[in-house]
Amino acid sequence: MSATPTQALPRERDPKVARRAALLAAAREVFTVRGYHDAKVDDIVAAANVAKGTFYLYFEDKRSVFAELVDQVVAQLTAAIVRVDVDADIEDQVRRNIRGVIGVLRDDPLVVRLLLSYAPGLDPAFESHLRAFYDGVKRLLEASLLEGQALGIVARGDVRIFAAFTIGGLKELLLDASRAEAGAAYESPALEEAVLRLLEGMYLIVGRPVRP
Amino acid sequence: MSATPTQALPRERDPKVARRAALLAAAREVFTVRGYHDAKVDDIVAAANVAKGTFYLYFEDKRSVFAELVDQVVAQLTAAIVRVDVDADIEDQVRRNIRGVIGVLRDDPLVVRLLLSYAPGLDPAFESHLRAFYDGVKRLLEASLLEGQALGIVARGDVRIFAAFTIGGLKELLLDASRAEAGAAYESPALEEAVLRLLEGMYLIVGRPVRP
Amino acid sequence: MSATPTQALPRERDPKVARRAALLAAAREVFTVRGYHDAKVDDIVAAANVAKGTFYLYFEDKRSVFAELVDQVVAQLTAAIVRVDVDADIEDQVRRNIRGVIGVLRDDPLVVRLLLSYAPGLDPAFESHLRAFYDGVKRLLEASLLEGQALGIVARGDVRIFAAFTIGGLKELLLDASRAEAGAAYESPALEEAVLRLLEGMYLIVGRPVRP
Amino acid sequence: MSATPTQALPRERDPKVARRAALLAAAREVFTVRGYHDAKVDDIVAAANVAKGTFYLYFEDKRSVFAELVDQVVAQLTAAIVRVDVDADIEDQVRRNIRGVIGVLRDDPLVVRLLLSYAPGLDPAFESHLRAFYDGVKRLLEASLLEGQALGIVARGDVRIFAAFTIGGLKELLLDASRAEAGAAYESPALEEAVLRLLEGMYLIVGRPVRP
DNA sequence: CATGAATGAGAGTTCATTCAT
DNA sequence: TATGAATGAACTCTCATTCAT
Numbered sequence: 013m014s015a016t017p018t019q020a021l022p023r024e025r026d027p028k029v030a031r032r033a034a035l036l037a038a039a040r041e042v043f044t045v046r047g048y049h050d051a052k053v054d055d056i057v058a059a060a061n062v063a064k065g066t067f068y069l070y071f072e073d074k075r076s077v078f079a080e081l082v083d084q085v086v087a088q089l090t091a092a093i094v095r096v097d098v099d100a101d102i103e104d105q106v107r108r109n110i111r112g113v114i115g116v117l118r119d120d121p122l123v124v125r126l127l128l129s130y131a132p133g134l135d136p137a138f139e140s141h142l143r144a145f146y147d148g149v150k151r152l153l154e155a156s157l158l159e160g161q162a163l164g165i166v167a168r169g170d171v172r173i174f175a176a177f178t179i180g181g182l183k184e185l186l187l188d189a190s191r192a193e194a195g196a197a198y199e200s201p202a203l204e205e206a207v208l209r210l211l212e213g214m215y216l217i218v219g220r221p222v223r224p
Numbered sequence: 225m226s227a228t229p230t231q232a233l234p235r236e237r238d239p240k241v242a243r244r245a246a247l248l249a250a251a252r253e254v255f256t257v258r259g260y261h262d263a264k265v266d267d268i269v270a271a272a273n274v275a276k277g278t279f280y281l282y283f284e285d286k287r288s289v290f291a292e293l294v295d296q297v298v299a300q301l302t303a304a305i306v307r308v309d310v311d312a313d314i315e316d317q318v319r320r321n322i323r324g325v326i327g328v329l330r331d332d333p334l335v336v337r338l339l340l341s342y343a344p345g346l347d348p349a350f351e352s353h354l355r356a357f358y359d360g361v362k363r364l365l366e367a368s369l370l371e372g373q374a375l376g377i378v379a380r381g382d383v384r385i386f387a388a389f390t391i392g393g394l395k396e397l398l399l400d401a402s403r404a405e406a407g408a409a410y411e412s413p414a415l416e417e418a419v420l421r422l423l424e425g426m427y428l429i430v431g432r433p434v435r436p
Numbered sequence: 437m438s439a440t441p442t443q444a445l446p447r448e449r450d451p452k453v454a455r456r457a458a459l460l461a462a463a464r465e466v467f468t469v470r471g472y473h474d475a476k477v478d479d480i481v482a483a484a485n486v487a488k489g490t491f492y493l494y495f496e497d498k499r500s501v502f503a504e505l506v507d508q509v510v511a512q513l514t515a516a517i518v519r520v521d522v523d524a525d526i527e528d529q530v531r532r533n534i535r536g537v538i539g540v541l542r543d544d545p546l547v548v549r550l551l552l553s554y555a556p557g558l559d560p561a562f563e564s565h566l567r568a569f570y571d572g573v574k575r576l577l578e579a580s581l582l583e584g585q586a587l588g589i590v591a592r593g594d595v596r597i598f599a600a601f602t603i604g605g606l607k608e609l610l611l612d613a614s615r616a617e618a619g620a621a622y623e624s625p626a627l628e629e630a631v632l633r634l635l636e637g638m639y640l641i642v643g644r645p646v647r648p
Numbered sequence: 649m650s651a652t653p654t655q656a657l658p659r660e661r662d663p664k665v666a667r668r669a670a671l672l673a674a675a676r677e678v679f680t681v682r683g684y685h686d687a688k689v690d691d692i693v694a695a696a697n698v699a700k701g702t703f704y705l706y707f708e709d710k711r712s713v714f715a716e717l718v719d720q721v722v723a724q725l726t727a728a729i730v731r732v733d734v735d736a737d738i739e740d741q742v743r744r745n746i747r748g749v750i751g752v753l754r755d756d757p758l759v760v761r762l763l764l765s766y767a768p769g770l771d772p773a774f775e776s777h778l779r780a781f782y783d784g785v786k787r788l789l790e791a792s793l794l795e796g797q798a799l800g801i802v803a804r805g806d807v808r809i810f811a812a813f814t815i816g817g818l819k820e821l822l823l824d825a826s827r828a829e830a831g832a833a834y835e836s837p838a839l840e841e842a843v844l845r846l847l848e849g850m851y852l853i854v855g856r857p858v859r860p
Numbered sequence: 861c862a863t864g865a866a867t868g869a870g871a872g873t874t875c876a877t878t879c880a881t
Numbered sequence: 882t883a884t885g886a887a888t889g890a891a892c893t894c895t896c897a898t899t900c901a902t
Contacts, residue, residue, distance in 0.1 A: 028882090049261050053876060063884040065878080074876065167425075173397060173418045180396020181389035188388045206385045213379075213425040240865080265893065275867045280894065452861090473685050477897060487863040489899080498897065591849075597821060597842045604820020605813035612812045630809045637803075637849035664886080689872065699888045704873065 032070045035060045036084075039077045044125055048078055079141055086145045088116045093149065096156045098163050103208070106216065110207050114200055117186050124190040150175045157215070167215040174215050182207065244282045247272045248296075251289045260290055291353060298357045300328045305361065308368045310375050315420070318428065322419050326412055329398050362387045369427070379427040386427050394419065456494045459484045460508075463501045468549055472502055503565055510569045512540045517573065520580045522587050527632075530640065534631050538624050541610050548614040574599045581639070591639040598639050606631065668706045671696045672720075675713045684714055715777060722781045724752045729785065732792045734799050739844070746843050750836055753822050786811045793851070803851040810851050818843065 038060035042051045053074055057064050071077045092112030096105045117124045153175040160166030166174075185207070189198040208216075250271035254263045265286055269279050283289045304324030308317045365387040372378030378386075397419070401410040420428075462484035466475045477498055481488050495501045516536030520529045541548045577599040584590030590598075613627060632640075674695035678687045689710050693700050707713045728748030732741045789811040796802030802810075825839060 031882095052874090064876095064886090065884055066882085068877070069882070169421065170414075170418060172400070173415075173422075176397045176400045177393035177419075177422055180399075181393035183396065184388045184392020185385060187392075188384070202382075203385075206382060207389075209381065210385075210389055210426050213427065214422050215425065243865085264891090276869095276893095277867055277895080278865080281865070286893070455861095476895090488865090488897095489863055490861085492898070493861070593845065594838075594842060596824070597839075597846075600820045600824045601817035601843075601846055604823075605817035607820065608812045608816020609809060611816075612808070626806075627809075630806060631813075633805065634809075634813055634850050637851065638846050639849065667886085688870090700872095700890095701874080701888055702886080705886070710872070 031060075031062065031066070035062060035067060035070055036077065036081065040081050043078060043081065082141055082145070085116070085120070088120075089113060089145075090148070092116050093152065095152065096160070098159060098165070102160075102165055102216075106211065107204065107208055110204050111200075113182070114186070114189075114203055117190065118200060124186060146179065150179055153178060160216075165217045167217060169215060177214070178211065181210070243272075243274070243278070247274065247279060247282050248289065248293065252293050255290060255293065294353055294357075297328070297332065300332075301325060301357075302360075304328050305364065307364065308372070310371060310377070314372075314377055314428075318423065319416065319420055323412070323416050325394070326398065326401075326415055329402060330412060358391065362391055365390060372428075377429045379429060381427060389426070390423065393422065455484075455486065455490070459486060459491060459494055460501065460505065464505050467502060467505065506565055506569075509540070509544070512544075513537060513569075514572070516540050517576065519576065520584070522583060522589070526584075526589055526640075530635065531628065531632055535624075535628050537606065538610070538613075538627055541614065542624060548610060570603065574603055577602060584640075589640070593639060601638070602635065605634065667696075667698070667702070671698065671703060671706055672713065672717065676717050679714060679717065718777055718781075721752070721756070724756075725749060725781075726784075728752050729788065731788065732796075734795060734801070738796075738801055742847065743840065743844055747836070747840050749818070750822065750825075750839055753826060754836060782815065786815055789814060805851060813850070814847065817846065 035056065039051075039056045042055045042059055045051075046055065053064065053067055056077070057067050060067075071080075092115065093109050094105065094112075096102060096109070150172075154171045157166050157171040157174050161168060161171070185203070189203060247268065251263075251268045254267045254271055257263075258267065263286075265276065265279055268289070269276050272279075283292075304327065305321050306317065306324075308314060308321070362384075366383045369378050369383040369386050373380060373383070397415070401415060459480065463475075463480045466479045466483055469475075470479065477488065477491055480501070481491050484491075495504075516539065517533050518529065518536075520526060520533070574596075578595045581590050581595040581598050585592060585595070609627070609631070671692065675687075675692045678691045678695055681687075682691065689700065689703055692713070693703050696703075707716075728751065729745050730741065730748075732738060732745070786808075790807045793802050793807040793810050797804060797807070821839070821843070
C-alpha cells in the first residue's frame with residue numbers, strides 16, 4: 013500500500029528463524045501424513061534437509077514440536093473466533109465465526125487432520141493440550157450461548173449440550189470436508205450456509221426481533 | 225427366580241474362555257488409561273496376572289487385541305441401532321436409537337474413549353478399522369434421512385452434512401458425558417431428550433402430520 | 437520264511453516303545469525338512485500326534501532327540517562298514533563297504549541330509565557328536581590303508597589325506613545323489629562302480645598280484 | 649621402498665569403513681566360534697566394542713552380516729579359480745587352481761569353517777547362498793572336465809561324479825587342514841602335491857602325450 | 861502316563877536422544 | 882552452529898521347558 017520496505021512474504025532473513033520454520037513445516041507434513049507415532053525424527057529432519065542433531069538445537073524433543081504445531085493451529089483458530097457482541101448483528105457475527113474457522117482449516121488442510129485428531133485415550137500426552145483448546149472453545153461458546161439465552165436469541169436448553177454438540181458436529185463436518193475430493197456441498201460458502209442453518213435449527217434465533 | 229443351577233452372572237467356567245476374557249478386560253483397562261502406544265504388553269499381562277507368553281497364546285499380537293476391543297464395541301453399537309421404519313412411529317424409533325447408543329456407552333464408559341478416539345492421522349493402523357464403522361453408521365443415517373425427505377418428515381438439505389454433523393455432535397456429547405463426573409444434564413433420560421430436540425431442530429419433523 | 441512267531445514288521449506292541457518311535461520318526465522328518473533350529477518342538481509333537489508335554493516324557497530335551505537320530509544313522513553306517521581283511525578278496529570287501537554305505541543312505545534318504553550336515557561352526561553343540569563319527573570312520577580307513585600299504589595293495593602316500601579325501605568325496609557324492617531327481621549315474625550299482633574306480637585311481641591297487 | 653607416506657597396511661582412515669570392518673571382523677570371529685545361531689548380536693557388538701544400535705547402522709540385520717561374510721570368501725575363492733585353458737600347460741593351471749584355493753583358506757582359516765559349513769538342512773536360510781557357490785564351482789569343474797575328455801586329457805567317466813567327488817574331497821581335506829595343529833602333510837606345498845596326485849589318479853591325464 | 865496351558869528368559873530390532881568433531 | 886555416528890533402554894514376540902490336572 014506504500015513504500016514500506018517489508019516484504020510481502022517476509023521470507024525470513026534470520027537463518028535461525030528460517031531453520032526453525034523449516035523444521036516445523038517438515039514436522040507438520042510428516043506428522044500429518046504418518047501420524048505422531050509413525051513419524052520418526054529421522055523423517056522430519058530428512059524432510060527438512062537438516063541433520064538429526066540440528067533438530068534438538070531447535071526443539072526440546074519430538075513431543076514439543078508436535079505441541080507447538082498444535083498451538084499454532086489453536087492460535088489461528090482462536091484468532092478467527094470472536095466473541096459475539098449482542099448489540100451488533102448476531103447472524104453476521106456467527107456467520108463470520110463459522111467462516112473464520114472454515115477458512116483457517118481450508119488454508120491449511122493438512123493440519124486439520126492433526127487438530128481434529130483429538131484422540132482421547134490414544135495418547136495421554138496430548139490429551140491435555142488438545143482438550144485445553146477444545147475446552148476453551150467450548151467455554152467461549154457456552155458463555156455466548158448463555159448470554160444469548162438471556163437476550164432471547166438462543167433457545168432454552170442446556171448450553172453445555174449445545175456447545176458440545178455444535179463443536180463435535182463441526183469437527184466431523186470439517187474432517188469430512190478435508191477428505192472430500194469433490195463435493196460441491198463442501199465448498200466453503202455452501203458449507204457456511206448449511207452450518208448456519210443447522211445452528212438456527214438447533215438453538216439460534218436469528219433474523220427475528222429480539223423482542224418476543 | 226427358579227431352581228435352575230445357572231448363575232446369574234455365569235462367571236465363565238471354561239478356563240480358556242475366562243483367561244481370554246481376563247486378558248481382554250485387562251487390555252481394555254490399560255489401553256483406555258494409557259492409550260494404545262503407551263500401553264505395553266507387559267502392562268496388560270501384569271493387569272491380568274499372567275505371564276507374558278500367555279498373552280500370545282490368546283492373541284496374535286498387541287494390535288489384534290486392540291482391534292478386537294474396537295470390534296466389540298462396534299458390534300454392540302451396531303446392534304443398538306435399527307433402521308428407521310417410516311411406517312411405524314418415527315419419533316419412537318429415533319428415540320430408541322438414541323437411547324440404545326447412549327445405553328451401550330453408559331454400560332461400558334471405558335471403551336467409549338477408545339471408540340471415540342477416531343484419531344485420524346494419529347495411527348494409520350486403526351484408521352481403516354474405525355472409519356469403516358463410522359462410514360457405515362453415516363451411510364445408514366444418510367439413507368434414512370433421504371427416505372425421510374421423500375416422506376416429508378426430514379427437512380430439505382444435504383443429507384451428508386446432516387449425517388456428519390449429527391454423528392460428530394453425538395460423539396462429542398457422549399465423550400463429554402463419559403467424562404462428566406456429576407452433571408445432571410448428562411443423565412441418560414435428559415440426554416436422550418436433549419438430543420432428540422437437537423435433531424428436531426436440525427432436520428427432523430416429528431409429531432406433525434406427514435401431510436400438511 | 438518259516439512259522440516263527442515274530443512278525444515281519446514287528447509293529448511294536450509295547451505302547452511306550454511305539455510312542456518313542458513315533459516321536460523319533462516325527463523328529464527325523466521335521467529336522468530333515470526344516471533343519472535343526474527351524475524345527476520347533478511344536479512341529480515334532482504335531483507330526484507325532486502327541487501332546488507337547490509327552491515329548492519330555494521320552495526325551496530329555498530337543499537336543500537329545502537330534503543326537504539320538506544322529507546316533508541311529510551312525511550305528512547303521514558303522515554296521516555297514518567292515519574292516520578289510522587282507523587275506524580275503526580285497527576288491528570284493530571294498531565294494532561291499534561302498535555298497536553298504538550307499539545302501540544305508542538309500543534306505544533312509546531323509547537322514548542323509550541330516551548326517552551329511554556336518555556343519556562345523558554352525559552349531560558347536562553337534563560338532564563333537566558328528567565329528568566323533570567321522571573321526572572314527574576316518575581312523576578305520578586310515579588303519580586299513582596303512583595295512584594295505586604294508587601289503588603293497590595301497591599306493592604310497594599320506595593315508596590321512598587319502599582318508600579325508602575319500603570321505604569328503606563320498607559325502608558330497610551321496611549328498612548329490614540324495615538330491616538328484618533322476619540321474620542314472622546316481623543309481624546305486626553305477627555309483628558303486630564309479631566310486632570303486634575313483635578309489636582305484638587314487639590309491640587302491642586291486643586285481644593285481646600283491647607282489648610284482 | 650620409497651618415501652611415500654602410505655602405510656604398508658593402510659589401517660583404514662575412513663572411520664565408517666573402519667567400523668564396518670571391525671564389526672565384520674567381530675562377526676566373523678563370533679560366528680566361527682559360536683556358530684550362526686549361538687552367535688548373538690550382543691556377542692558381536694561386544695567383540696567390536698560398540699553399542700548394540702551401532703550394529704544396525706552398518707548392517708540390515710544379523711543375517712545379512714553372515715551373508716556378507718560368506719560372499720566375501722566366495723569372492724576370494726572365485727577369484728582364485730581360473731578356467732583351465734587347454735592350449736596352455738594343463739598341469740600348471742590345475743596346480744595353480746589348487747594352490748589358489750589352499751592359499752585363500754590358509755590366509756583366513758577362521759572363515760574356512762564358516763564356508764565349509766555347507767550344512768544342508770541345518771539352516772534353510774543359507775542353503776541357497778552356499779549351494780549357489782558350490783553349484784557354480786561344480787559346474788565350472790564339470791565343464792572343464794568335459795572339455796578335457798574331448799581332448800583326451802581327462803579319463804572317461806561321469807563328470808558329475810568326478811566333480812562332486814573332487815569338491816567333496818577337497819572340502820574335507822581343507823577342513824582337516826584348518827584344524828590340524830601341526831601335520832607336515834598339511835603344509836601347503838605338500839598338500840598341493842598330494843591333491844594333484846589324487847586328481848591324476850582319479851581322472852587327470854597330465855604330462856603324457858595327448859595322443860595314445 | 862498324557863495333556864496342553866502357562867511360563868519367562870532372552871532374542872532381534874527400533875529410535876529418541878546425546879555428543880565429539 | 883551443524884553434523885551424523887553412536888548410544889542403549891525399551892519393546893514386541895518366540896519357544897523350550899515345566900507342571901497342575
